Amino acid sequence: MKLLNRAGELLSNEGPSALSLRRLAADVNTSTTAVYSLFGGKPALLDALYDEGFRRFGERLAMVPETDDPVEDLIQIALTYRDSALQDRQFYVVMFSKVVPDFMPTTETYIAASGTFVPVVKTVQRAIDNGSFLPNEAPEVIGLALWSICHGLVSLEIYGILPPGLEIAPVFERAVRASADGWRTH
Amino acid sequence: MKLLNRAGELLSNEGPSALSLRRLAADVNTSTTAVYSLFGGKPALLDALYDEGFRRFGERLAMVPETDDPVEDLIQIALTYRDSALQDRQFYVVMFSKVVPDFMPTTETYIAASGTFVPVVKTVQRAIDNGSFLPNEAPEVIGLALWSICHGLVSLEIYGILPPGLEIAPVFERAVRASADGWRTH
DNA sequence: ATCGTATCGTAACAGTGTTATAAAACGAAA
DNA sequence: TTTCGTTTTATAACACTGTTACGATACGAT
Numbered sequence: 488m489k490l491l492n493r494a495g496e497l498l499s500n501e502g503p504s505a506l507s508l509r510r511l512a513a514d515v516n517t518s519t520t521a522v523y524s525l526f527g528g529k530p531a532l533l534d535a536l537y538d539e540g541f542r543r544f545g546e547r548l549a550m551v552p553e554t555d556d557p558v559e560d561l562i563q564i565a566l567t568y569r570d571s572a573l574q575d576r577q578f579y580v581v582m583f584s585k586v587v588p589d590f591m592p593t594t595e596t597y598i599a600a601s602g603t604f605v606p607v608v609k610t611v612q613r614a615i616d617n618g619s620f621l622p623n624e625a626p627e628v629i630g631l632a633l634w635s636i637c638h639g640l641v642s643l644e645i646y647g648i649l650p651p652g653l654e655i656a657p658v659f660e661r662a663v664r665a666s667a668d669g670w671r672t673h
Numbered sequence: 674m675k676l677l678n679r680a681g682e683l684l685s686n687e688g689p690s691a692l693s694l695r696r697l698a699a700d701v702n703t704s705t706t707a708v709y710s711l712f713g714g715k716p717a718l719l720d721a722l723y724d725e726g727f728r729r730f731g732e733r734l735a736m737v738p739e740t741d742d743p744v745e746d747l748i749q750i751a752l753t754y755r756d757s758a759l760q761d762r763q764f765y766v767v768m769f770s771k772v773v774p775d776f777m778p779t780t781e782t783y784i785a786a787s788g789t790f791v792p793v794v795k796t797v798q799r800a801i802d803n804g805s806f807l808p809n810e811a812p813e814v815i816g817l818a819l820w821s822i823c824h825g826l827v828s829l830e831i832y833g834i835l836p837p838g839l840e841i842a843p844v845f846e847r848a849v850r851a852s853a854d855g856w857r858t859h
Numbered sequence: 860a861t862c863g864t865a866t867c868g869t870a871a872c873a874g875t876g877t878t879a880t881a882a883a884a885c886g887a888a889a
Numbered sequence: 890t891t892t893c894g895t896t897t898t899a900t901a902a903c904a905c906t907g908t909t910a911c912g913a914t915a916c917g918a919t
Contacts, residue, residue: 517897524898635848865916882900
Protein backbone atom coordinates (compact mmCIF):
# COMPACT_ATOMS: atom_id res chain seq x y z
CA MET A 488 0.00 0.00 0.00
CA LYS A 489 1.92 2.98 -1.33
CA LEU A 490 -0.53 5.46 0.18
CA LEU A 491 0.05 4.31 3.73
CA ASN A 492 3.82 4.29 3.30
CA ARG A 493 3.83 7.80 1.90
CA ALA A 494 1.48 8.95 4.65
CA GLY A 495 3.93 7.63 7.20
CA GLU A 496 6.79 9.41 5.48
CA LEU A 497 4.91 12.69 5.31
CA LEU A 498 3.95 12.39 8.94
CA SER A 499 7.49 11.59 10.03
CA ASN A 500 9.31 14.09 7.85
CA GLU A 501 7.05 17.12 7.87
CA GLY A 502 4.56 16.52 10.65
CA PRO A 503 0.81 16.14 10.77
CA SER A 504 0.03 19.44 9.08
CA ALA A 505 1.75 18.25 5.90
CA LEU A 506 -0.53 15.26 5.74
CA SER A 507 -3.24 16.59 3.47
CA LEU A 508 -5.15 14.28 1.20
CA ARG A 509 -4.34 16.28 -1.94
CA ARG A 510 -0.66 16.38 -1.13
CA LEU A 511 -0.66 12.71 -0.28
CA ALA A 512 -2.56 11.73 -3.42
CA ALA A 513 -0.34 13.84 -5.65
CA ASP A 514 2.79 12.30 -4.17
CA VAL A 515 1.73 8.82 -5.22
CA ASN A 516 0.18 9.95 -8.51
CA THR A 517 -3.40 9.31 -7.74
CA SER A 518 -6.37 11.31 -6.53
CA THR A 519 -7.90 11.88 -3.16
CA THR A 520 -10.71 9.47 -3.92
CA ALA A 521 -8.30 6.60 -3.52
CA VAL A 522 -8.03 7.34 0.17
CA TYR A 523 -11.78 7.00 0.45
CA SER A 524 -12.11 3.69 -1.36
CA LEU A 525 -9.07 2.15 0.32
CA PHE A 526 -9.43 3.54 3.81
CA GLY A 527 -12.67 5.43 4.17
CA GLY A 528 -11.47 8.97 4.71
CA LYS A 529 -8.86 10.88 6.61
CA PRO A 530 -9.88 9.69 10.08
CA ALA A 531 -9.56 6.11 8.88
CA LEU A 532 -6.15 6.90 7.43
CA LEU A 533 -5.11 8.36 10.77
CA ASP A 534 -6.44 5.22 12.38
CA ALA A 535 -4.10 3.15 10.23
CA LEU A 536 -1.17 5.35 11.20
CA TYR A 537 -2.19 5.15 14.83
CA ASP A 538 -2.16 1.39 14.50
CA GLU A 539 1.21 1.41 12.78
CA GLY A 540 2.65 3.64 15.47
CA PHE A 541 1.56 1.32 18.25
CA ARG A 542 2.80 -1.68 16.30
CA ARG A 543 6.34 -0.26 16.14
CA PHE A 544 6.08 0.90 19.72
CA GLY A 545 4.96 -2.45 21.06
CA GLU A 546 7.53 -4.26 18.99
CA ARG A 547 10.38 -2.33 20.58
CA LEU A 548 9.03 -2.60 24.11
CA ALA A 549 8.58 -6.34 23.74
CA MET A 550 12.15 -6.62 22.58
CA VAL A 551 13.57 -5.60 25.96
CA PRO A 552 15.17 -8.75 27.39
CA GLU A 553 13.87 -10.32 30.55
CA THR A 554 16.41 -10.70 33.36
CA ASP A 555 16.07 -11.90 36.93
CA ASP A 556 15.81 -8.29 38.13
CA PRO A 557 12.32 -7.24 37.11
CA VAL A 558 12.64 -3.72 38.50
CA GLU A 559 15.70 -3.15 36.34
CA ASP A 560 13.72 -4.60 33.44
CA LEU A 561 11.09 -1.93 34.04
CA ILE A 562 13.75 0.77 33.92
CA GLN A 563 14.98 -0.60 30.61
CA ILE A 564 11.44 -0.67 29.27
CA ALA A 565 11.08 2.96 30.29
CA LEU A 566 14.30 3.96 28.53
CA THR A 567 13.11 2.08 25.46
CA TYR A 568 9.81 3.92 25.70
CA ARG A 569 11.58 7.24 25.43
CA ASP A 570 13.93 6.12 22.66
CA SER A 571 11.06 4.80 20.62
CA ALA A 572 8.96 7.89 21.10
CA LEU A 573 11.81 10.17 20.08
CA GLN A 574 12.56 8.01 17.06
CA ASP A 575 8.98 8.26 15.80
CA ARG A 576 7.95 11.46 17.45
CA GLN A 577 5.40 12.41 14.83
CA PHE A 578 3.74 9.05 15.21
CA TYR A 579 3.84 9.56 18.95
CA VAL A 580 1.83 12.76 18.78
CA VAL A 581 -0.77 11.00 16.64
CA MET A 582 -0.95 8.22 19.21
CA PHE A 583 -1.04 10.29 22.37
CA SER A 584 -2.15 13.77 21.41
CA LYS A 585 -5.10 15.30 19.69
CA VAL A 586 -3.15 16.37 16.67
CA VAL A 587 -6.07 16.00 14.29
CA PRO A 588 -9.31 17.62 15.43
CA ASP A 589 -11.93 15.13 16.51
CA PHE A 590 -9.83 12.14 15.60
CA MET A 591 -10.45 9.14 17.78
CA PRO A 592 -9.18 5.63 17.13
CA THR A 593 -11.62 2.87 16.45
CA THR A 594 -12.35 0.83 19.55
CA GLU A 595 -10.89 -2.10 17.65
CA THR A 596 -7.65 -0.22 17.02
CA TYR A 597 -7.68 1.07 20.57
CA ILE A 598 -7.89 -2.43 21.99
CA ALA A 599 -5.00 -3.55 19.81
CA ALA A 600 -3.00 -0.57 21.04
CA SER A 601 -3.75 -1.45 24.65
CA GLY A 602 -1.71 -4.60 24.17
CA THR A 603 1.39 -2.43 24.32
CA PHE A 604 0.76 -2.01 28.01
CA VAL A 605 0.66 -5.72 28.80
CA PRO A 606 4.42 -6.43 29.12
CA VAL A 607 4.70 -3.60 31.63
CA VAL A 608 2.04 -5.06 33.90
CA LYS A 609 3.59 -8.53 33.58
CA THR A 610 6.99 -7.22 34.60
CA VAL A 611 5.45 -5.38 37.54
CA GLN A 612 3.80 -8.63 38.57
CA ARG A 613 7.18 -10.33 38.51
CA ALA A 614 8.56 -7.57 40.70
CA ILE A 615 5.74 -8.13 43.18
CA ASP A 616 6.22 -11.88 43.19
CA ASN A 617 9.90 -11.21 43.58
CA GLY A 618 9.37 -9.28 46.76
CA SER A 619 10.86 -6.16 45.17
CA PHE A 620 7.57 -4.30 44.95
CA LEU A 621 4.92 -3.90 47.61
CA PRO A 622 2.36 -6.69 47.68
CA ASN A 623 -1.32 -5.81 47.88
CA GLU A 624 -0.86 -3.21 45.19
CA ALA A 625 -2.62 -3.85 41.90
CA PRO A 626 0.05 -4.36 39.22
CA GLU A 627 -2.04 -2.35 36.79
CA VAL A 628 -1.84 0.64 39.09
CA ILE A 629 1.92 0.44 39.48
CA GLY A 630 2.32 -0.15 35.76
CA LEU A 631 0.11 2.80 34.99
CA ALA A 632 2.11 5.04 37.31
CA LEU A 633 5.38 4.11 35.61
CA TRP A 634 3.79 4.40 32.18
CA SER A 635 2.50 7.85 33.10
CA ILE A 636 5.79 9.30 34.19
CA CYS A 637 7.30 8.12 30.92
CA HIS A 638 4.43 9.61 28.98
CA GLY A 639 4.50 12.82 30.94
CA LEU A 640 8.21 13.45 30.57
CA VAL A 641 8.36 12.39 26.95
CA SER A 642 5.44 14.49 25.86
CA LEU A 643 6.80 17.52 27.67
CA GLU A 644 10.10 16.88 25.91
CA ILE A 645 8.55 16.43 22.48
CA TYR A 646 6.43 19.54 22.84
CA GLY A 647 9.50 21.49 23.84
CA ILE A 648 8.06 22.70 27.12
CA LEU A 649 10.85 21.47 29.34
CA PRO A 650 13.13 23.88 31.18
CA PRO A 651 15.87 24.75 28.70
CA GLY A 652 19.49 23.83 29.28
CA LEU A 653 18.55 20.50 30.72
CA GLU A 654 20.28 17.23 29.89
CA ILE A 655 17.09 15.28 29.51
CA ALA A 656 18.31 11.69 29.23
CA PRO A 657 19.85 11.43 32.70
CA VAL A 658 16.96 13.34 34.24
CA PHE A 659 14.54 10.94 32.63
CA GLU A 660 16.37 7.90 33.97
CA ARG A 661 16.72 9.42 37.42
CA ALA A 662 13.02 10.26 37.56
CA VAL A 663 11.97 6.81 36.45
CA ARG A 664 14.25 5.12 38.99
CA ALA A 665 12.91 7.29 41.80
CA SER A 666 9.35 6.60 40.71
CA ALA A 667 10.03 2.86 40.73
CA ASP A 668 11.70 3.12 44.14
CA GLY A 669 8.46 4.52 45.49
CA TRP A 670 6.83 1.12 45.05
CA ARG A 671 9.67 -0.84 46.62
CA THR A 672 9.50 -2.77 49.84
CA HIS A 673 11.81 -1.20 52.36
CA MET B 674 -13.02 41.88 25.31
CA LYS B 675 -16.11 39.95 24.27
CA LEU B 676 -14.18 38.04 21.63
CA LEU B 677 -11.80 36.46 24.10
CA ASN B 678 -14.59 35.57 26.50
CA ARG B 679 -16.63 33.92 23.78
CA ALA B 680 -13.53 32.13 22.51
CA GLY B 681 -13.00 30.70 25.98
CA GLU B 682 -16.61 29.61 26.14
CA LEU B 683 -16.48 27.96 22.73
CA LEU B 684 -13.27 26.23 23.67
CA SER B 685 -14.63 25.00 26.98
CA ASN B 686 -18.08 23.99 25.81
CA GLU B 687 -17.46 22.52 22.37
CA GLY B 688 -13.75 21.99 22.12
CA PRO B 689 -11.06 23.38 19.88
CA SER B 690 -12.67 22.30 16.61
CA ALA B 691 -15.63 24.58 17.30
CA LEU B 692 -13.31 27.55 17.61
CA SER B 693 -13.47 28.87 14.05
CA LEU B 694 -13.07 32.54 13.36
CA ARG B 695 -16.34 32.81 11.45
CA ARG B 696 -18.26 31.06 14.19
CA LEU B 697 -16.58 33.16 16.82
CA ALA B 698 -17.17 36.42 14.95
CA ALA B 699 -20.80 35.58 14.24
CA ASP B 700 -21.41 34.77 17.91
CA VAL B 701 -20.40 38.26 18.98
CA ASN B 702 -21.95 39.99 15.95
CA THR B 703 -18.80 41.12 14.24
CA SER B 704 -16.62 39.85 11.43
CA THR B 705 -13.45 37.82 11.34
CA THR B 706 -11.39 40.91 10.65
CA ALA B 707 -11.87 41.95 14.24
CA VAL B 708 -9.76 39.02 15.36
CA TYR B 709 -6.97 40.27 13.16
CA SER B 710 -7.00 43.87 14.29
CA LEU B 711 -7.41 42.98 17.95
CA PHE B 712 -5.19 39.93 18.19
CA GLY B 713 -3.37 39.36 14.94
CA GLY B 714 -4.87 36.10 13.75
CA LYS B 715 -5.87 32.74 15.05
CA PRO B 716 -2.45 31.76 16.45
CA ALA B 717 -2.41 34.99 18.44
CA LEU B 718 -5.91 34.25 19.69
CA LEU B 719 -4.77 30.81 20.78
CA ASP B 720 -1.84 32.47 22.45
CA ALA B 721 -4.23 34.58 24.51
CA LEU B 722 -6.19 31.47 25.48
CA TYR B 723 -2.97 29.68 26.34
CA ASP B 724 -2.08 32.58 28.57
CA GLU B 725 -5.49 32.61 30.18
CA GLY B 726 -5.30 28.88 30.80
CA PHE B 727 -1.98 29.14 32.58
CA ARG B 728 -3.21 32.12 34.55
CA ARG B 729 -6.11 30.12 35.99
CA PHE B 730 -3.86 27.13 36.48
CA GLY B 731 -1.18 29.03 38.32
CA GLU B 732 -3.75 30.83 40.41
CA ARG B 733 -5.16 27.59 41.72
CA LEU B 734 -1.79 25.98 42.35
CA ALA B 735 -0.57 29.04 44.24
CA MET B 736 -3.68 28.86 46.41
CA VAL B 737 -2.63 25.57 48.01
CA PRO B 738 -1.76 26.43 51.61
CA GLU B 739 1.73 25.97 52.93
CA THR B 740 2.05 23.70 55.95
CA ASP B 741 5.05 22.40 57.86
CA ASP B 742 4.93 19.16 55.87
CA PRO B 743 6.25 20.13 52.45
CA VAL B 744 5.88 16.64 51.00
CA GLU B 745 2.22 16.64 51.90
CA ASP B 746 2.01 20.10 50.35
CA LEU B 747 3.35 18.63 47.13
CA ILE B 748 0.67 15.95 47.19
CA GLN B 749 -1.97 18.63 47.62
CA ILE B 750 -0.49 20.61 44.74
CA ALA B 751 -0.68 17.49 42.62
CA LEU B 752 -4.31 16.89 43.50
CA THR B 753 -5.03 20.52 42.69
CA TYR B 754 -3.22 20.07 39.39
CA ARG B 755 -5.62 17.31 38.42
CA ASP B 756 -8.70 19.13 39.64
CA SER B 757 -7.77 22.24 37.75
CA ALA B 758 -7.00 20.37 34.56
CA LEU B 759 -10.29 18.49 34.68
CA GLN B 760 -12.16 21.70 35.38
CA ASP B 761 -10.70 23.42 32.31
CA ARG B 762 -9.88 20.41 30.24
CA GLN B 763 -10.25 22.17 26.91
CA PHE B 764 -7.84 24.83 28.04
CA TYR B 765 -5.54 22.10 29.24
CA VAL B 766 -5.28 20.54 25.80
CA VAL B 767 -4.45 23.93 24.32
CA MET B 768 -1.75 24.38 26.92
CA PHE B 769 -0.18 20.94 26.79
CA SER B 770 -1.15 19.38 23.50
CA LYS B 771 -0.79 20.24 19.88
CA VAL B 772 -4.46 20.76 19.37
CA VAL B 773 -4.00 23.40 16.68
CA PRO B 774 -1.55 22.52 13.93
CA ASP B 775 1.68 24.47 14.11
CA PHE B 776 0.55 26.53 17.06
CA MET B 777 3.37 27.54 19.36
CA PRO B 778 3.10 30.06 22.17
CA THR B 779 5.11 33.23 21.98
CA THR B 780 8.33 32.98 23.94
CA GLU B 781 6.95 35.81 26.04
CA THR B 782 3.79 33.86 26.82
CA TYR B 783 5.82 30.72 27.35
CA ILE B 784 8.00 32.40 29.96
CA ALA B 785 4.94 33.67 31.78
CA ALA B 786 3.53 30.15 31.74
CA SER B 787 6.75 28.75 33.17
CA GLY B 788 6.05 30.67 36.34
CA THR B 789 3.41 28.08 37.15
CA PHE B 790 6.22 25.66 37.86
CA VAL B 791 7.95 27.84 40.43
CA PRO B 792 5.87 27.00 43.55
CA VAL B 793 6.50 23.31 42.92
CA VAL B 794 10.26 23.77 42.92
CA LYS B 795 10.09 25.94 46.00
CA THR B 796 8.10 23.33 47.88
CA VAL B 797 10.55 20.64 46.81
CA GLN B 798 13.36 22.83 48.14
CA ARG B 799 11.58 23.03 51.47
CA ALA B 800 11.29 19.25 51.52
CA ILE B 801 15.03 18.97 50.90
CA ASP B 802 15.87 21.51 53.60
CA ASN B 803 13.46 19.65 55.81
CA GLY B 804 15.38 16.43 55.46
CA SER B 805 12.35 14.74 53.92
CA PHE B 806 13.81 14.55 50.44
CA LEU B 807 17.26 13.40 49.41
CA PRO B 808 19.89 16.13 49.45
CA ASN B 809 22.21 16.51 46.48
CA GLU B 810 19.29 16.23 44.13
CA ALA B 811 18.41 19.28 42.07
CA PRO B 812 14.99 20.50 43.18
CA GLU B 813 14.14 21.24 39.55
CA VAL B 814 14.62 17.59 38.70
CA ILE B 815 12.44 16.34 41.53
CA GLY B 816 9.84 18.97 40.74
CA LEU B 817 9.89 18.01 37.09
CA ALA B 818 9.44 14.35 37.93
CA LEU B 819 6.40 15.08 40.08
CA TRP B 820 5.04 17.50 37.51
CA SER B 821 5.46 14.86 34.83
CA ILE B 822 3.56 12.12 36.55
CA CYS B 823 0.71 14.57 37.06
CA HIS B 824 0.85 15.60 33.44
CA GLY B 825 1.15 12.03 32.23
CA LEU B 826 -1.77 10.69 34.21
CA VAL B 827 -4.01 13.66 33.60
CA SER B 828 -3.44 13.74 29.86
CA LEU B 829 -4.05 10.02 29.60
CA GLU B 830 -7.24 10.57 31.56
CA ILE B 831 -8.39 13.50 29.47
CA TYR B 832 -7.69 11.72 26.22
CA GLY B 833 -9.66 8.75 27.47
CA ILE B 834 -6.85 6.27 26.99
CA LEU B 835 -6.82 4.91 30.51
CA PRO B 836 -7.85 1.33 31.24
CA PRO B 837 -11.64 1.41 31.60
CA GLY B 838 -13.39 0.60 34.84
CA LEU B 839 -10.74 2.38 36.86
CA GLU B 840 -11.46 4.69 39.75
CA ILE B 841 -8.99 7.31 38.66
CA ALA B 842 -8.91 9.68 41.62
CA PRO B 843 -7.49 7.23 44.18
CA VAL B 844 -5.11 5.77 41.62
CA PHE B 845 -3.83 9.24 40.87
CA GLU B 846 -3.23 10.02 44.52
CA ARG B 847 -1.61 6.65 45.14
CA ALA B 848 0.71 7.11 42.14
CA VAL B 849 1.73 10.60 43.18
CA ARG B 850 2.45 9.51 46.75
CA ALA B 851 4.57 6.61 45.57
CA SER B 852 6.42 8.86 43.17
CA ALA B 853 7.14 11.31 45.97
CA ASP B 854 8.24 8.48 48.24
CA GLY B 855 10.88 7.63 45.70
CA TRP B 856 12.73 10.84 46.56
CA ARG B 857 12.48 10.38 50.32
CA THR B 858 15.39 9.79 52.61
CA HIS B 859 15.11 6.35 54.16
C1' DA C 860 -13.78 70.51 14.24
C1' DT C 861 -10.21 68.01 12.03
C1' DC C 862 -6.91 64.78 11.37
C1' DG C 863 -4.92 60.11 12.13
C1' DT C 864 -5.21 55.88 13.85
C1' DA C 865 -7.68 51.86 14.97
C1' DT C 866 -11.30 49.01 14.02
C1' DC C 867 -14.59 46.84 11.17
C1' DG C 868 -17.48 44.59 6.79
C1' DT C 869 -17.39 42.79 2.43
C1' DA C 870 -15.38 39.99 -0.61
C1' DA C 871 -11.99 37.29 -2.48
C1' DC C 872 -8.01 33.76 -2.36
C1' DA C 873 -5.91 29.44 -1.30
C1' DG C 874 -6.26 25.63 1.20
C1' DT C 875 -8.77 21.69 3.67
C1' DG C 876 -11.96 17.15 3.94
C1' DT C 877 -15.78 15.23 1.67
C1' DT C 878 -18.96 13.53 -1.91
C1' DA C 879 -21.71 12.88 -6.37
C1' DT C 880 -21.04 11.25 -10.84
C1' DA C 881 -19.02 8.92 -14.40
C1' DA C 882 -15.19 6.46 -16.38
C1' DA C 883 -11.88 2.93 -16.04
C1' DA C 884 -9.87 -1.38 -14.36
C1' DC C 885 -10.16 -5.73 -12.64
C1' DG C 886 -11.79 -10.58 -11.65
C1' DA C 887 -14.90 -14.28 -12.06
C1' DA C 888 -18.34 -16.83 -14.44
C1' DA C 889 -20.38 -18.37 -19.03
C1' DT D 890 -12.79 -15.06 -24.90
C1' DT D 891 -16.56 -12.46 -23.72
C1' DT D 892 -19.58 -10.69 -20.60
C1' DC D 893 -21.08 -9.05 -16.26
C1' DG D 894 -20.45 -7.02 -11.63
C1' DT D 895 -17.62 -5.08 -8.33
C1' DT D 896 -13.96 -2.23 -7.13
C1' DT D 897 -11.12 1.58 -7.88
C1' DT D 898 -10.21 5.84 -10.00
C1' DA D 899 -10.55 10.78 -11.92
C1' DT D 900 -12.99 15.16 -12.31
C1' DA D 901 -15.51 18.51 -10.33
C1' DA D 902 -18.12 20.61 -7.09
C1' DC D 903 -19.57 21.74 -2.12
C1' DA D 904 -18.88 23.55 2.39
C1' DC D 905 -15.65 24.84 5.36
C1' DT D 906 -11.16 26.79 7.17
C1' DG D 907 -7.54 30.88 7.98
C1' DT D 908 -5.93 34.90 5.74
C1' DT D 909 -5.78 39.36 3.40
C1' DA D 910 -6.69 43.49 0.26
C1' DC D 911 -9.78 47.20 0.06
C1' DG D 912 -12.84 50.58 1.50
C1' DA D 913 -15.78 52.40 4.97
C1' DT D 914 -16.63 53.50 9.58
C1' DA D 915 -15.72 54.88 14.24
C1' DC D 916 -13.03 56.77 17.66
C1' DG D 917 -9.55 59.87 20.18
C1' DA D 918 -6.43 63.41 20.48
C1' DT D 919 -4.71 67.64 18.70
